[in-house]
Amino acid sequence: VHPEKGFFDDVIVDPLPGRAAKPRQAGLTMVIDKGLGLSETEGILLTAHAYVDYWKLPFGTPALYGRGYLSQKVALLRRFGLDVYPGGTFLEVAVLQGRVEPFLDRCREVGFTAVEVSDGTIPLDPRERRRIIREARNRGFRVVTEIGKKEAHLRLTHAQIHRAIEEDLAAGAERIIVEGRESGVAVGVYDEAGAIQEDELAKILSGVKDPATLIWEAPQKSQQEDFILRFGPNVNLGNIPPGELLALEALRRGLRGDTLKACLPKAAGEAR
């Protein structure tokens, strides 16, 4: 599936320039899909496949689909060139039950192209974490890992975060997701109102060599806007609801008021 020409390509240029096209190494968008049907999934892909890279079937939802339907859905997503993977919590359950290897084998059968390794809910020994990453890589999966606890009172220290990122990448992870949950509230870099906490953000970034390895879970529009205004159109963003893909892409390109305003000559926005 190739991106098709748009009606306005030769009329309007993106106000926020530099948005990367596929295949791209930055500016990745990860969707959280809590159970769309096949035809709805196809409709979204036909409108927005060029604007999404990772497609997550979150939590243990892959266990809840019938075999035939899940196979078809994953095959559809792969036909559009996406990486598809189950939620990290599902692998955490496999860890708890001592079933990591059969779990990974089954993910292969389903057709998933990637897996997420996390310890948002369970405790996970760093050596075991690295071993799982390598097991997944050995089976041909791309690996994303996630940093962060789902419960606010279990917040990691920055030293822990930096060490985990380095170790994950060394073990073969491609990307590191910074936890934001489906809500974007009181978790990761977000405060109780969903606003980015400056010092949290700065401290995480202080120990990261290449910020493009990070994917920020940013389910709320204000969070997406904030990341784009800080880091530009090619920041990696995750936990995007499927129906928000075009709206997010418009934000990335300055084609929406919230980011267009940053492209105005300094005085222009203030006058009338």
Next chain:
Amino acid sequence: VHPEKGFFDDVIVDPLPGRAAKPRQAGLTMVIDKGLGLSETEGILLTAHAYVDYWKLPFGTPALYGRGYLSQKVALLRRFGLDVYPGGTFLEVAVLQGRVEPFLDRCREVGFTAVEVSDGTIPLDPRERRRIIREARNRGFRVVTEIGKKEAHLRLTHAQIHRAIEEDLAAGAERIIVEGRESGVAVGVYDEAGAIQEDELAKILSGVKDPATLIWEAPQKSQQEDFILRFGPNVNLGNIPPGELLALEALRRGLRGDTLKACLPKAAGEAR
């Protein structure tokens, strides 16, 4: 339509055990569908029919569909074995207009299998309420009733709630819905922030013989989580948005962080 085997059935067991399969008498899920098209409805049913029992077309929305389309939609839902019914407010309008009998007859023509009897907005004499329940039963409908006023200042006393529940069941109601509205805020057992008020919950339960007769309207994820952690995977929950069915089922089974955490060995969740 039979539930299909999943890919992970023989690899992972539900962390929160005991989730009832269909046909089930507890663990019911009721969806609120504000107007999905046929193909979208079918897509959701194909992914999630095993996880939903009642399908509500809320308020007076059944009046707003064309005849042919509504017939097809209700037939589709019945083909998947669901009970389908119009919102309680619609019957309240029929009461106000003295049209209960023709209303029930027309519901039969549509193909609805159940009706909801409520007085969330109108005043309704208890004898008239019982009469309507019996009229509906006589026409072959399953009957659910709803307890609770939509306006916070009209809150019922617990004696009123307990009497209404007993009388409804005696008159032939199968289930009693506890009002939570579409929002889950400042209504029924919820406070202004959508949190469950302990004393309200306790008082309602104090007068109820079999809590499995109650369906809790719980539109917010935090509310679903709270009910599952209190009462287990087979609590009856209602006003679930159609796109949340797999996410709710994952919650019920401990396949999502919010309920998985309750399945960890006591110390495990705290350590890293």
Next chain:
Amino acid sequence: VHPEKGFFDDVIVDPLPGRAAKPRQAGLTMVIDKGLGLSETEGILLTAHAYVDYWKLPFGTPALYGRGYLSQKVALLRRFGLDVYPGGTFLEVAVLQGRVEPFLDRCREVGFTAVEVSDGTIPLDPRERRRIIREARNRGFRVVTEIGKKEAHLRLTHAQIHRAIEEDLAAGAERIIVEGRESGVAVGVYDEAGAIQEDELAKILSGVKDPATLIWEAPQKSQQEDFILRFGPNVNLGNIPPGELLALEALRRGLRGDTLKACLPKAAGEAR
């Protein structure tokens, strides 16, 4: 496409009477569609086409569809008799880039039947605004304009609002949209909680000859309810999510508790 008869037409009358049918000059509903696929769009139209008049593809999202898919989508919407137009911000980008004429020509090629002229983000000289309205009219578009700044600190004076409304109508605009954004918070007539500010509303209305020329962006249910209770079932409302069309129509007709309560005999709502 003609409206089909409903099952309850001869059984129930609308509690809130007087809802206008199509073709109508008041009671218009404008949808904000952030990227629905074709089959989902068709499903919504088959259930709700009688309850929607304007269909907006907001911000610059029209730039992000493939040509073929966008053509098909707009043609589908037109087949149901709707006016279809791109978000006002998209035209603002064209203004910034000095590309208004080619932009309008391209909108014609796409099949859009209307355009929105706004200055929610950019500054726009009133003469230039009137010139764009006339350019659009000359190309056969219906024109809606929008009044209001997206940023709270740029709020217009009421004299500015009244002059802009008069000038827009004189230049050929059919309707004036009062900015409410997708959120309905801290913008236009809404305060930080999304509630209507009485004095803002009164001051806007004080200078408007025919309130039916105004379309109020009212994305939240409480806002829709408030407008219907103030101005009746035929108030013009915009930025309605596509999945809310039946719910909104039920509100307009008193077929939902929030507006049904206003139709009760005075004492009735209070008693039990």
